[in-house]
Amino acid sequence: MILGRKHLNENLLGAEYAVRGPIVIRAQELERGGRKIIYCNIGNPQALGQSPLTYLRQTLSLIEHPELMNQQAVVSLYPGDVISRAKSILQRHPHGSGAYTQSTGIPFIREAVAEFIRNRDGIPTDSDQVILTDGASKGAQAVLLALLRKKSDGFMIPIPQYPLYSASIAMYNGNQIGYYLDESNHWQLNEAALIESLEKAKLRGIHPVGIVVINPGNPTGAVLSYDNIKMVVEFARHHDLSIIADEVYQENVYDPDSRFYSFAKIMHDLDITDVPLFSLHSASKGFLGECGHRGGYLELRNISPEVLTEFVKLQSISLCANVAGQLTTYLMVSPPEANEESYPLYNKEKNDILSALKNKAETLKNGIDQIDGLSLDLPQGAMYAFVKIDLPAEKGVNTEKMTEAERLKYEGQRDSSYCMSLLEQTGICVVPGSGFGQLPGTFHFRTTFLPPQNEIEELVLRLKTFHENYVKKESVLS
Amino acid sequence: MILGRKHLNENLLGAEYAVRGPIVIRAQELERGGRKIIYCNIGNPQALGQSPLTYLRQTLSLIEHPELMNQQAVVSLYPGDVISRAKSILQRHPHGSGAYTQSTGIPFIREAVAEFIRNRDGIPTDSDQVILTDGASKGAQAVLLALLRKKSDGFMIPIPQYPLYSASIAMYNGNQIGYYLDESNHWQLNEAALIESLEKAKLRGIHPVGIVVINPGNPTGAVLSYDNIKMVVEFARHHDLSIIADEVYQENVYDPDSRFYSFAKIMHDLDITDVPLFSLHSASKGFLGECGHRGGYLELRNISPEVLTEFVKLQSISLCANVAGQLTTYLMVSPPEANEESYPLYNKEKNDILSALKNKAETLKNGIDQIDGLSLDLPQGAMYAFVKIDLPAEKGVNTEKMTEAERLKYEGQRDSSYCMSLLEQTGICVVPGSGFGQLPGTFHFRTTFLPPQNEIEELVLRLKTFHENYVKKESVLS
Known part of the structure; x- marks a missing residue:
């Protein structure tokens, strides 16, 4: 036989991952044909000109x-x-980068991670509960796999979300329980929306086992407030949910009025010790941007020793995270100190990267403000802007009469067409909002603000011309 | 709540991975207490003194x-x-090691892998069907996950096998269909054993979707003959099975009468184009021994384009393999050429490593031959010896009266006790045969022959004293 789709795991077939979907594949084709592409589809700083430290x-x-x-x-x-x-x-x-390490990673690096968390949050931390991973993605997948017991189990995930979560949950045969982030309130979580989503899931016979929170937000760029996180912790406690705190953008906060608070710190402040917490961090983001090195860690709290044993076993089945990545994580959590020779250059490079990101976020926001029909909340953090697109209703189409699935599909086609046209006409590669999820009747795209300042300026200009023509043409067609 | 075992995925709880199990954990404890341990439990060359190239x-x-x-x-x-x-x-x-690459890996490296296979086997090869992975383990797991469609699906795996397979199949909720390797015929595959295992599985309602073959063998050290592979290919074809060919030890062949043949080459020789083939290779073994860099590749043959698309998507969900690992794989498949300045040193280092491994395999074999009650086929390849232990039957225990599960458990305890005592008394850390599987009534342990020559010599001496005392004591007890 020749192996075909019909031989494949249906959970895999059902998983979707828009960040590297058809639009990106088309962009690569155009690029091979000699076209200059501005890749804003993925948070990949060093591919967009950021120098390593x-x-x-x-x-x-x-x-x-x-x-x-x-x-x-x-x-x-x-x-x-x-x-x-x-x-x-x-x-x-002494084995350096060429030998397998302990399954959970090199002990002194795990201790350095624990020290980093201790210093960041002022809370007790145990290096035995730290597992070094190949990027944060592998840590997230380990938690999802471990916690999905039954076909009816599900994870609450934000809408919009980073599709690692939806794709992995689909792959491991779990259920997605989407909860809407509140666009009108800077994409914070909303308690009523959480409760509504949970209730609806239960009515469908789905048993929620955990909640995923991405802070700072991907794709939203939001930084969650202290009170918002507190609300989530209490919600999780009330409903016996584990929390997966995706905190990979913790260094990327630009808004002077916002501050990164870890879930671990807030749980410690509240003296809550009975909500299982899995926090993720990565060397791919922040100001290092070392995506290619695939370094990261998973920290576990409020779990029994037997659960830790199982996570260690899971890690051991594929032996250990890559060592260059482990070392990258080490240097992230343990940078040069202020009295050391390398410090001035390190500090300058760090600040240059973070302040350039801040400026580019503002340039993008100001540019979008000049475009009728596009709108954007100034990103407070992370590396992304989730831009709202006003698309006029198409004549003769009544989305009210569609089933939820039909509507999702129809609206997904509309924003995908928008992004594909944007790519074809301008060479700008972004990801349609439907790849992350969005409120029915709304359209978005996610763009990074990673390209150099002059490209962001060019991007905004091209986007303006494109959008105005696109809407004009759609109005003529409909 | 505090997360406990009862909250975890039962498939994960059921997975076993002996290579890093309780004996290794005890070894690490002893080491922290100041004891010198000879780690023979894992194929980790650079942790045992092998220098990188x-x-x-x-x-x-x-x-x-x-x-x-x-x-x-x-x-x-x-x-x-x-x-x-x-x-x-x-x-x-130009992005170097710090940026995400294409999901399947850097294009020119995939082309170099295709070229390597072409030169090795003289067969056509398509770089689009090559996926760079974080070590071979991640490639194997991708195939197992993708091909397990239903709860009744299973993979044929060798007994003894490398427990990556049994653990991952358990984790993905598939069935293991063990087939015995033929110890009396240098651990080759045996057609009658394959058929028997397949028939038994079908009687249990299990639907076999693929067969895993490890060549050269782990833990057996066997190198499969041309005819043996041909038999397996025809068997797979007859029964509509995909083949997973774990060929990570292809450079490790010591027996002058043996040669490594890839499944791809033999399928090409036989003009067979309708057996799906997934071949795995790694930069962790061979003479590089770069385990820590987690480099490897998966090559796919006789699959439809839609299947490739799904594998690419699966890879993209966790973005890409680490780049230092991708580069390590590149340098493995594209070494310096004979006319280049680095060649003499490269060649010397390579030959020194391979000839030392050959000598150490012989030292181990000759030493074991001196021990009454232990026996070993001279390893033809790989990095392991699967040593047979004669343990006298315990008085009052009748294994014939046990169920299969009871017997497996009882016999597993016996060889685990043997290995734990070996560790406690001699500091030698090996893995019990039950961790890999073995014929009922037989006992083994797997040891690498990676430690330096003098340690292998010491190991053999200590083993002799230990074994003689152990059997004496067991006879007294029973």
Whole structure:
């Protein structure tokens, strides 16, 4: 036989992942044909011109080839603290980057992660409850797989959400319980919406086991307030839900009135010790942007020792996270100190990246404000803007008469067509809102604000011309 | 609530992974207490003193920190071909190691993998059917997940097998259909055993969808003959099975009368184009031993384009394999050429590693031959020896009266006790045969022959004393 779709797992067939879907595939085709594409579809900073941090890469180069440290000519090229850092890593972990580590990761790196959380939040933290992962995605998938017991189990996920969650839940044969984020309130979570979504799920016979929260938000760019997180923790406690806190954008907060609060800290403040918490962090985002190194961690709280054992086993089945990624995570949580030789350059590179991101978010917001029919809340954090598109109703189409599935499909086609036309006409590659989910009757696209400042400016201009023509043409057609 | 075992996915709870099980955990405890442990439980060459290949690490250090190439002092330290190799990588892939790549991996690396297969086997190969993965484990898991459609579906797996397979099949809620390898015939596959296993599974209502073959064998060290593979291909064809060919030890063949044949080559020789084939390779084994870099690939044959699309989607959900691992795979499939400056050293390091492994396999075999009650077929390949232990029957225990499950449990306890005592008394850490599966009434342990020559010699001596005492004590007890 030739293996065909009919031989494949239906859960896999049913999973959707728009961030790398047909629009991106078309963009790659156009690019191979010589077209210049502005890739705003994915949070991939170094593919869009962001330079890696010198300190990080200097250290990694020494770990990959420790022999360099025996060469005076090389030693004199590197700051002294980079050399001592590399030596201290190899002293504590003599196998370097080429050997499998413990399943949960190199012990001193897990301790450094625990220390990082302790310093960030002022709370007790246990390095045995930290698991180093290949990026945050693998950590999230481990939790989803572990917690889905029965066919009727489901996870509450935000709408809009990052499709890692919907795709993985589909793949592991669980149910998605979407809850709407409140666009009119800077995309915060809304208690009434949570309750409504939970009640509806229960009516469908679905048993919720956990809630996913992405803070700062992807695709929304929202930073959740202290009170909003507190509300979610109490909600989870009341309904016996585990919390998956996707906190990979915790360094990306631009709004001076917003601040990142971890779920762990707020639970500690509230003295809540009976809500299972899985927090995710990654070296791919923040100001490192080291996506290619696939470094990240998962921290577990309020679980029994037997549960930890099972997570360790799950990790051990595919042996361990890649070591260069583990080291990248280490250097993220344990940067050079203020009195060290590398610090000034490190700090400058860090601040340059974060302030450029802030400026680009503002440029994007101001540009969108000039376009009739597009609107955007200034992103408070993360790397994304979720832009609202006003599309006129099509003549002769009555969405009220459609089933929910029909309507989702129809509206998904409309915003996908919009994004595909945008790509064809302008070379700008964004992801349709339907790939993340949105309130029925609304349309969006997600764009990153990662490209260089001048490209963001160009993007805004092209978008304006495109949008005005697109709406004109749609009005003529309908 | 505090999350407990009762909240976890039962498929996960049911998965077993002995290679990093309780014996290893005890070994780590002993080590923390100051005991010297000889870790023979896992194929982790660089943790046991094997040095990385200079060429590989020189190149990786430049990719991590390309600035080094602008420094004359550094350039003069490195061979010219390493510098040109690094430059050519960055020219074809300017984002270096810090950006996400295409979901299936960097295109020129996939082309290099296709070229490697073409040169190895003299067969046509399509780089679009090559997916770069985080080690071979992730590739194997992708195939198992994708092909398990129904609760009644199962995979044929060898007994003994590498427990990645049994654990992942359990986790994805599939059925294991064990087939016995033929210890009396150098652990080759046996057609009658395949048929018997298949028939028994069908009687239990299990629908076989694929067969896993590990060649060279883990834990057996066997290298399959041309005719043996041909038999398996025809068997799979006859029964509509996909083949998962775990070929990660293809460079590890020591027996001068054995040769590695890939399933792809033999299928091509037989002109068979209708047996779906998934072949796995890895940068963790061979002579690179770069386990920590988690590099590998999955090559797909005889599948429809829609199936490829689904595998690409699956890969895209967790974005892409880590880039340092992708580069490691690249350097594995595209080593320095004979006329290049690095070649002599590269070749020497490669041959030293492979000939040391060959010698250590022989030392182990000769040593085991001196121990009454232990026996071993000289490993033809891979990195493992599956040593047979004669344990006297315990007085008053009649295994014939046990159910299959009771017997498995009882016999598993016996070889686990043996291995735990071995660890406690000698510091040698090996894995009980029951972790891989074995014929009822037989006992084994798996050991690597990776530790340095002198440690292998010591291991054999300690093992002799231990085994003689152990059997004496057991006889007294029973």
